[in-house]
Amino acid sequence: MxxxxxxxxxxxxxxxxxxxxxxxxxxxxxxxxxxxxxxxxxxxxxxxxxxxxxxxxxxxxxxxxxxxxxLIDAHAHLIYSGFSSLEAIDRCSIEMSTINAVLNAERVLRAGYTTIRDVGTIANVAVSVRDAIAEGKVPGPTVVASGPILCATASLGDTLPAHWQSSHGLGKLVDGPDEIRREIRLQIRAGVDNIKLAASGVEVGPYAWTWMTTFSEEEIRVAVEEAHRWGRTVAVHAQSYDSVRFALRAGADTIEHGTRMDDETIALFKRSGAVLVPTLSTLFSVLELGASLNLLPKQRDEMKVNEPLWIDSLKRARAAGIPIASGADLGNRYPQGSNAREIALLVRVGFEPMEALCAATSVAARALKRQDQIxxxxxxxxxxxxxxxxxxxxxxxxxxxxxxxxxxxxxxxxxxxxxxxxxxxx
Ligand SMILES: [Zn+2]
Incomplete structure (x- = not known):
């Protein structure tokens, strides 16, 4: 042929x-x-x-x-393009972020990925790229799109100096149920498929430590309730013990990273029907490349603290039979298009190769609530x-x-x- x-x-x-x-x-x-x-x-x-x-x-x-x-990547950020800090992501213009996302979409497709879920962007880039791909204007996978990541002041996506007032970066700062509801409604009006919420700090964030829970349980509950009322899924960035617990109790669809989970949380997870997206590439890329890329000391130090907890939580989740999807969270350290590295990393920590392939196919489809299609x-x-x-x-x-x-x-x-x-x- x-x-x-x-x-x-x-x-x-x-x-x-x-x-x-x-x-x-x-x-x-x-x-x-x-x-x-x-x-x-x-x-x-x-x-x-x-x-x-x-x-x-x-x-x-x-x-x-x-x-x-x-293949399906359940945790992607098409705008990520070799940035070494959250500030660098936020300083990239919306226009250049769009160009980066278009180029990265083609890289991901060429790597065998036909669907990705973008879980955090600037402005409405993921929705626009999703639509341009669907209309055949540019090559790329099917995109399940989110907007900017909802996070509390001083949380994951807050890169602002204290005397600055607002930002239009990767994070959208929202505090309290009313601001959360309004932002979710604005994102739904903008066409998102999924709401991304940061319920804990992150290694790379300037203010909140990874192990801090940065939204109250009420805020998380309101976010999930509002998104579900509109028929949207919710992905929760959760690296602290309480953030995972609060997100599961609220009915979140996926837990991103899941760095800290005790036995009670694992049992709750098992009952919830939620899917874990452990993003091992996030962990290993900082451990492997942190020094050569001159990443921030906070990011490198916290990742070393997180490493044993992260792998242990994942292994116990696997032993409990919790569905685990492949999502690489890459583009800043490991390059876009090397998404299948996540599948190999799952095998590195003990998955059978077939099980890791399922994590990047049927289980990832389940994470996206599209298992009836893909x-x-x-x-x-x-x-x-x-x-x-x-x-x-x-x-x-x-x-x-x-x-x-x-x-x-x-x-x-x-x-x-x-x-x-x-x-x-x-
Ligand atoms: Zn991410």
């Missing part, structure tokens, strides 16, 4: 078949050699043994390759697929090797990969 045919694949009502592949379904089932997946109208029509593949002139032989669902290779699901030249189960690190990304299919259309050199979207 030539490049043009690959680009078209099943974008129309023509039937396309990828066959002779090793199939990983994204749900944790054993890999099945000699499989086919048939696509039509941007959806998966059927899956089965290659010997039963339907006949079509749009047939791609993937012998020696692995076919898996398009995250697994099943009939009826959206035709978002990754054809990979190799076997990620044998070498999980190889997923970061972009030369092995043979074909990225989004909505049934070949949009990136070495088989698809033009990489042009409609």
């Amino acid at each position: 030539d490049a043009q045919a690959i680009a078209e694949l099943a974008s129309s009502s023509r039937l396309a078949v990828l066959t002779n592949v090793r199939l990983i379904d994204g749900l944790g089932g054993p890999p099945v050699d000699q499989s086919y997946v048939a696509l039509r109208d941007g959806k998966i029509l059927s899956v089965g043994a290659a010997s039963n593949a339907p006949a079509t002139d749009l047939m791609l032989d993937g012998a020696g390759m692995t076919l898996l669902p398009g 995250g697994s290779l099943e009939a009826g699901k959206r035709a978002d697929l990754l054809l990979f030249d190799g076997d990620p189960l044998k070498d999980i690190e190889s997923l970061q090797d972009l030369s092995r990304i043979a074909l990225v299919i989004k909505n049934g259309r070949g949009v990136a990969g070495s088989f698809c050199p033009t990489s042009r979207l409609q």
